[in-house]
Amino acid sequence: MTAAELYGLCGAGLVGVGLYGAILGRSALRRLLGFNLMGSGVFLIFGAVARRGGLAGGSASDPVPQALVITGLVVAFAATALAVALLVRLAAVRREAGAARGAALPAGATAAAAHPESDGTGAA
């Protein structure tokens, strides 16, 4: 097995694990991490493509996929930052709503209302 094949298989495995986590993850954060794992797998496959030297052949590794991975990393980083910002804001809004309800309800009734750790997307 060549190095490129090994990297390619690792990448494929990461994509599979990430996809599993993104679809079946119980909380919003786990699903986001699943997406990140999947992205890493894709970048590793780009690395394998670069190592093989592309169709152009030759022994030297191809710099184009490496350049693309850097751009891809920036995009994935921006996506993750945006998603985390949305989750943080969502938790804050829910806490405010919980506090407002807490003022109106008798003490003890709020424990069930505020769930900062709960699934952000409301899906089963």
Add this chain to the structure above:
Amino acid sequence: MTLAAVLEPWLAGPRAAELLFPLLAVPVLAALLAPLLGARGARLLALGSLLLGLALALAAAAALLAAGAPLTYALGGWAAPLGVELALDGPAALMLVLTAAVLVLVGLHAAGEFRVGAAGRRVTLAFWTLLLGVWAGLNGLYLGRDLFNLYVAIEVLTFSAVPLVCLKGGAAQLEAAFRYLLFALLGSALYLLGAGLMLGLHGTLDIGQIAAALAGGGADGSATGAVRSGSLAAVVLMSTGLLAKTALMPLHLWLPPAHGGAPAPASAVLSALVVKGSFFLLFRLWLDLVPDPGALHIGLVLGTLGAFAILLGNLMALMQARLKLLVAYSTLAQLGYLFLLFPLAAGPGGGPAATAALLQVVSHALAKAALFLLAGRVQVAFGHDRLAELGGFGRALPMTLVVIVLAGLALAGLPPSGGYLVKSLYGSAAGAEGWGWRLVLDLGGLLSAAYLARILAVAVRPAAGGTAAPHLAERPGGFGLLVPGLLALAALLLGLLPPGWFALLDVGRAEMASAAAVAGAMRGALAAGGFWSSTGPVLTVALAVVLFIAAGQSAWQRRVGALGRGLAGVEGRLREWRVAGALLLAILLAQALAVLT
């Protein structure tokens, strides 16, 4: 020297291709500059650059028609595969003009709502910057020819569209935005995986070069079987990712809450333009990159999903309790029409199918932008958009109702609307054997008429408490009807444009003959028999629905209601995250089976 003489080299001369650069640079620079200018500056910059962009798009379309062949521009003089080439053909020019026109109109409509005095500094700055970001992403998608640059463009589009959903900042909107973002990211990862495999197989990401290699015209002779299968698998991965971003049913879990919860002008842009961006890339992949897609079974898979979307989307629209959600589900149904392109373009007489799909993009963009802006107007007037409590709306806001009906008739496909052209052209592409597709088209039109009639029945009902006119939270000014009215009229009268104008769609596409196809469809519509055969059933269904609702509580209504609740329950299951994830994988497998067997 006159202005025409100064502009001549760009409009009809050797420098025409240079127009492609500012079409990408103006929105990108404006989007980057807007946050530095502050809220007031961003609003003026957005409106100004959008007007400039519309002029540029029109100039590029004129130049393309004059040249009669696609324009290409190599950035910095570097040719593909290493350099970035911009290219413009007929469909891309149409999308550029449509995008700029809709954004200008929605921007003018929103200029009053999104200003510092009304919406606050933060929301104003965000709205106008994001609008420019959406524009930059879309123009990048239309002009790009490189799979990786297209990836960057579609991510710019997604990252600009997602925050538009949660401008109001409530918990429901934030949840909708997160759900949209995460599902779109799954799609992006699948798309990028496909692009990476494509790079490994061909050593290039340029769509034209890959298509040439696959067709056997590459420098190394014909493509081997393994390379061909690998490339098709890569296209399937990219296609699945784009289906998730287009929200083709049953991958629509994110669209109703996102489009139903966003502010009305944002919903208009999201529904009219953003979902069409990923569809346009699907159009490029299956029609330009894959050689002879008709020989594969992919059309059957995508067409079946499209038919499913048309029927279920329209039925769900009919049952929604809120006006904005009704309009959002109608979008899901209208997206289904786009996907009938793939089975119908493969047939022997498939030329008109591509014209029909592009006209559907235009017609739906115009009508749906109008409907979302009007739904926002109703929401402002009543303080809510619950259909059950909108009694007397026809008496309180008669002109708003008229414009809603005009836009609805365009969606239902009454001649001479864009919707009619779409149905007629798809019908002629389907031919006699394609009766199943024609049946779906007709049923879809009738169901659209049914939900339009439901709005009408609600509007003419007396207001709550038995008074003729309802109490309004706020009376909207008549000026706000100008833009929705223009959009609705444009959608309704699309077929009356000179047929010669439609030749723009055909530039660079040998299989299409849009001008002749549109002229033929309009001749059929204006003949006495043709007009009634397309109008009669729509009016009959509308009348039946109005009578059914006016009849009040009856055993029939209860039975239909129970059926509806059952269907809504099934549709609700489809929108669960895990179910949608499993469906994404199932659709990936179905496409792979279709192309590889």
